[in-house]
Amino acid sequence: MLNLDLSNRTALVTGSTAGIGKATAAQLAAAGARVYVNGRTEERVQTAIADIRKALPDADLRSAPGDVSTVEGVQQIISVLPDADILVNNAGTAELGQFTEVTDESWQHLWDLNVMSGVRLSRHYVTGMVDRGWGRIIFVNSSSALDIPAAMVHYGVTKTAQLGVARGLAETYPASGVTVNAVLPGPTHSELNDRYFAFLQQQRPDVPLQQIQEEFFQATHPHSLIGRFAEGEEVANLIVYVASDLSSATNGAALRVDGGVVRHL
Incomplete structure (x- = not known):
């Protein structure tokens, strides 16, 4: 029997004031989790929480603002939420730009937001997950990791690197009760x-x-x-499954929810 019950689990979803992150926060809350909503400002976080509560008035939603692209922003989140059972590294962005015109600053910005945010948060939360014998770390990746677009090479490279982080972290904690996976959306609203x-x-x-x-x-x-x-909710369906007990045999995987856009077996 399928049961996505996540009651008594605490989740952090970065970049959850809109899009896939917001849909994921809502669905985790609907499954019973206590969900910490993250965005760069308290105002955006509170707006997202109010929106989610319109459909889920009893949702257990908490605020965890902070810019995850910075060390200070990550520490701000950790100070509010020292431990988590589920970490969804969703925050990220993409930028268009021809390879010869993309500056070092643009490369560094995407690297800090798309890669280092997940590194820093995972590094903090994984120890507690291992000590408790249960945890889920999920990286919201992209089909661009497998099919790097010429118009945004720097974005694709950060997503390829993120796959390496996810697989390496899974390899680091085998048979621990903690699973680490990447979910690869394709074109999504x-x-x-x-x-x-x-x-x-x-x-x-x-x-x-x-x-x-x-x-x-x-x-x-x-x-x-x-x-x-795709709609954000369609991607969130897979993320919430991976966050549940039902996915206990799924570990170190790159799971595509890309509408079949990557021509790959």
């Missing part, structure tokens, strides 16, 4: 691509937004087997 499509529509004000989205998707993701952007 997010604040980032919503802003991008709004920009594209400004260039073509007479064209409906849906048409712009469909044309963009067909041009950039012709191999998608679902033929559309």
Whole structure:
């Protein structure tokens, strides 16, 4: 019998004020977990918590603001939440840019946010998980780790590196009751691509937004087997499963929820 009961578990979801992170926080809370919502500011965190509570009035949601791309921001989160049973390293971003034009500063920014945030938080929380004999660390990765886009090589490289961190961490704590996995979404609706499509529509004000989205998707993701952007909730479904007791035999894995966009067996 399938049972996603996560009552008596405490979860931290980084970057959970929007998109996949927010959907994951909501679904973890729906499964009974105490969920710490993270964003760069207290205002964004409280707005996300209020939004989630509209659908889940009894959800146990707590605030853990902090910029995870910085050492200080990570320490701010740890001071609020010293221990966690479930860590979802979701915070991250992507930037467009031709390889020869991307600056060192842009490379470093993506590295600190997409890679080091998960390194620092995992390094802190994994010891307590091992001591208690149960834990889940999940890295929200990207299909771009396997199919690095020419228009954002620096983003793809950070996601490939993140796969190495996840697998290496799983190898470090075998047979411990702690599992470490990566979940690889493909093209998914997010604040980032919503802003991008709004920009594209400004260039073509007479064209409906849906048409712009469909044309963009067909041009950039012709191999998608679902033929559309995924929703954050669809990705969160897999994340919450991996966070549960049901996934106890899934460890060190890179799990794709990319709509079949990567042509790979």
